[in-house]
Amino acid sequence: MIIVMRPFASDAEIEAVTALIASMRLASHVSRGSERTIVGVVGISEDKETLLAQFAQLEGVESVVPISRSYKLVSREARGDRTIVRLANGAAFGGGELVIAAGPCSVESRDQVNLTADAVARAGAKLLRGGAFKPRTSPYAFQGLGEEGLKYLREAADRTNLAVVTEVLDTRDVELVARYADVLQIGARNMQNFGLLREVGGARMPVLLKRGLSATIEEWLMAAEYVYGAGSHDIVLCERGIRSYDPQTRNLLDLAVVPLLLSLTHLPVIVDPSHGTGVRTLVLPMSLAAIAAGADGLLVEVHPNPAAAFSDGPQSLTLPNFSDLMARLAPIADAVGRSLPAPALAV
């Protein structure tokens, strides 16, 4: 931590800073410049935010600059190699093979799920996605089928050798959802629902952590740190677009986070081009772009009949759209030294 004094801070002010540092049993280095004095603090191990707060309030202090990153466990430096999140059906996020998760926004019926699972498995997806508990802006919107929806997902996935990723919204539902899912999804709106992060972390199973609606990368990695610290180490980060001022897309897909995260953390990173754009025709090009940028996989909304979808129809691919996407992905994967897995279900 570096404490930057105001221009012409008095000696007494500087001494107050070094005295506070000493009272915390930390060492300091004072560096007097022509215009300003700077005080470095060495040996910090406690809660940084609290420390920052205390120094920032002393007279004569202009700003306090944190040096250490706040996240430890999920940082790139914390492990020698990258985390590969391996699922029972052979899917492995972060390895050479890309992992594609596909399925409807909401689970609507057994037929809908089965139809989708068959198609996406044949096309090469390894995970079936679908919401049984839905976070909806409006209380009047369809809120999901609950446990019934989870059953449909499990059945369809088992039949097609897909893994299930589905969202859990409430700390009280973690145990229930964990019984049916292979991967617990934490949605964008819950990225800083810290109780949920801890509870999901306590499930000690693979977690898909979406970026919050306007989260910084640091906040996102801190959310991952909560999950990791609570016990679930197999975390996949998922970029899904952030709030934008331009109404032409639903969100603003921030693909630069892909290579950036790969330099900051050992966790795998995937992209959701469906929520990331909200526009069906943009899903294909942004999927290609995501893989070109280095993503370890995709989370894509696919629906047998988007025009009748209970939610997110306009951004859902049809079943043929999805097959086409997988075909178009293959040469891009190849161009960046990755591959697509063999279909989970024989065609």
Next chain:
Amino acid sequence: MIIVMRPFASDAEIEAVTALIASMRLASHVSRGSERTIVGVVGISEDKETLLAQFAQLEGVESVVPISRSYKLVSREARGDRTIVRLANGAAFGGGELVIAAGPCSVESRDQVNLTADAVARAGAKLLRGGAFKPRTSPYAFQGLGEEGLKYLREAADRTNLAVVTEVLDTRDVELVARYADVLQIGARNMQNFGLLREVGGARMPVLLKRGLSATIEEWLMAAEYVYGAGSHDIVLCERGIRSYDPQTRNLLDLAVVPLLLSLTHLPVIVDPSHGTGVRTLVLPMSLAAIAAGADGLLVEVHPNPAAAFSDGPQSLTLPNFSDLMARLAPIADAVGRSLPAPALAV
């Protein structure tokens, strides 16, 4: 709902739209312009989002424009008069008297709470604020004292005739927090934690609903609609600043929402200038500005010794700062036809 067709949409495309409207047992009006055709839909009562989704996907449709507002219960039109949220100690949000809630970010000790409660009650606050469960970006930061903190708040408030407003983070804690609090606070990070909104709504007690980190006004009012629909009708909206690109302030305080909300909803609106700026010296001017803009009250962080605060010290007022704020507020309140209450505690 209005469906805007693309330029030169074919008759068949237009008929597909009107046929879908008819199949929903709704009426349509077709309006053919020189360049485009527009189809109005009349009589919608179901989930609007789903309908939007379906039409947006038909061939030849350029965009679908919602006409009705999504929120009903909290809309200005839903009641003839404004909601006044009245508390047992006489505080009334939305009336002629401003309501000031003040206290520390985190409850740290019985002494800290008592000292603060005494001072803010003497200065004219009607509510004591303080966090017993803290949503912290970092898992390594102080997470709050839990029920012990709630007890300190209740004791101090009872002694000083203040009401208690405190945050609840987890659906499982609502019942516990409700035992100690007069007003349940839903924090910015949980504005779209829909399970929590419903659970807090089910408590049927006054609720303080903070704006989400990047929430639109529509999303915020929809969150209020969840709480209202679940049973708690005494909801106070609290602007606390939104994400900004300029690091000079912690958040960007959006005061225009105050008069805007007063035109859109019957609920009272207050402002949190502490989180809204993150800078102590900005709390006073932005408090004055909030009241001048028409706010029904303030939520202010006050700490007996901000330099030693466990959280948010840099934005906390000292006890003398708070007295000064109240003195400076009085003429502004007067200028906009409002008043400050007599102190809860005699001096």
Next chain:
Amino acid sequence: MIIVMRPFASDAEIEAVTALIASMRLASHVSRGSERTIVGVVGISEDKETLLAQFAQLEGVESVVPISRSYKLVSREARGDRTIVRLANGAAFGGGELVIAAGPCSVESRDQVNLTADAVARAGAKLLRGGAFKPRTSPYAFQGLGEEGLKYLREAADRTNLAVVTEVLDTRDVELVARYADVLQIGARNMQNFGLLREVGGARMPVLLKRGLSATIEEWLMAAEYVYGAGSHDIVLCERGIRSYDPQTRNLLDLAVVPLLLSLTHLPVIVDPSHGTGVRTLVLPMSLAAIAAGADGLLVEVHPNPAAAFSDGPQSLTLPNFSDLMARLAPIADAVGRSLPAPALAV
């Protein structure tokens, strides 16, 4: 400037940094922490950005933290007192009296300008605003009357003892506009039109510098530094709202910049609540809020018949609206120790 090394940066990497510092004839301080080493640079006087760039690229460097502010001439520390921008008609931005500039978005006709000037002068405005050269998003929108419009402004202002503030868009027009205006306005879209900043600075007359559409405070003050350095020292900063994601208002009015700027610069600060909200009914409350926050004045759009305005009608006050605003402002001004001037024109 502080150079933060990566954890475990090698001695050779640190030496490369200090060697580069030495080669620039600057002094360095090396501070070795438990985890990282930090190098302070002392005595910098040249272009800071270039220096930052060079160090950031050395091996082992994690980040470079600038310490000195980039703006010098306009910084609070550069003068002992505040700048008061005095105009020939007695208006003085930054003094005890608030300065209100009012008038139409676009100059449309001699009658429109005269009617408006009479009314706003009677109500207490000291400046007449109006655009003769209009920056319009669409090439098909009304682009202004040009010099004819300037003449109308000048005539009306002379007759009513108002000063004229009007926008200049092009370096080639500065001399022309300066012949008619008392204050040259640089609009939001031109805040980083550096040639225009210099040319306007060279006119050595009062300047109104609006904040750019998404400008940081630092960028804005740097723009003022261009103008100041080129010769015009009488600069008034004008907050006019920034880009927002919420379509309910045209821009997001950032009132916290008012007290923040007053702490960072000696220049006066005013607020444009018309562009800042884009909604007529929000202009009054946000005007009151701006003055409560400490603004030195307002820039308000007023039109005799907003429904027929060539531009910005929805955010323009009517003449009676403006009189009402001035009446409502008086007690707020009084509450913050300011006053409104006596009307320029006797009623």
Next chain:
Amino acid sequence: MIIVMRPFASDAEIEAVTALIASMRLASHVSRGSERTIVGVVGISEDKETLLAQFAQLEGVESVVPISRSYKLVSREARGDRTIVRLANGAAFGGGELVIAAGPCSVESRDQVNLTADAVARAGAKLLRGGAFKPRTSPYAFQGLGEEGLKYLREAADRTNLAVVTEVLDTRDVELVARYADVLQIGARNMQNFGLLREVGGARMPVLLKRGLSATIEEWLMAAEYVYGAGSHDIVLCERGIRSYDPQTRNLLDLAVVPLLLSLTHLPVIVDPSHGTGVRTLVLPMSLAAIAAGADGLLVEVHPNPAAAFSDGPQSLTLPNFSDLMARLAPIADAVGRSLPAPALAV
């Protein structure tokens, strides 16, 4: 244009709307719903913004929804095919071959330009980029070599069969820059410098139009409409990132605009991954992603010695970095059915 009345608007209010429409000699369609009435306006040909403004102010009107797009000349519908911008040296933006423009941020010396031109031409670039007039946030930063810099660019480009793209900042410099450049660049800060747009349009030569710092797609296309309408029809749009709240990158590169623009306009679209990220290590992955998303080319900063660059060093590729980028681009181009041109200069 559609005019949405408030719930329960009176008949008189609706008639005032239709009367105003009739007074403009336009036709209207009134559609009465259960809750609201909607009025469609047919036959609009004049300035839309003015019309919107007028209706929005009538009593009983809730909102006015524009239907037609504001841009005409650059819209997809305006031409049967896509514009291909062809330069004298054979580069063609918008064709099957990708066009890569590369070079330093600032022209610093003849040697620097020559060295760079040789290397990028050998690697397959078709344009040399470099700034002779630099828009710098700080007046104390290097402002460019002016005409001397233009000469260096021209000489180096002629020798290596590259075309020159360089920025023009001031209306007074258009003629000068046009003498040396093949493509006139309008920078992000000048995207709404409408005088410059018209002047550059009047030069009737190829134009590179960068997206403004926080421009919407609509605003950007309107800026292109200015240039197009003024006479220059060969316009290349360049995404360069927008303002973001996360300090980890300089800007937020918005790649979804690539496919979106390709659906909205007939103009070619390229991407600047250097300004778009501000981080050298992100330039390669985001270049690959841009091409995968469908971009027609790239604008990349390359410097023989980034650590000594006068500007933008941290985001500049070295000469070997650039060769590597071109090698990595080839298979991605191939995967999306595009190709890289043969090097302008034999190796």
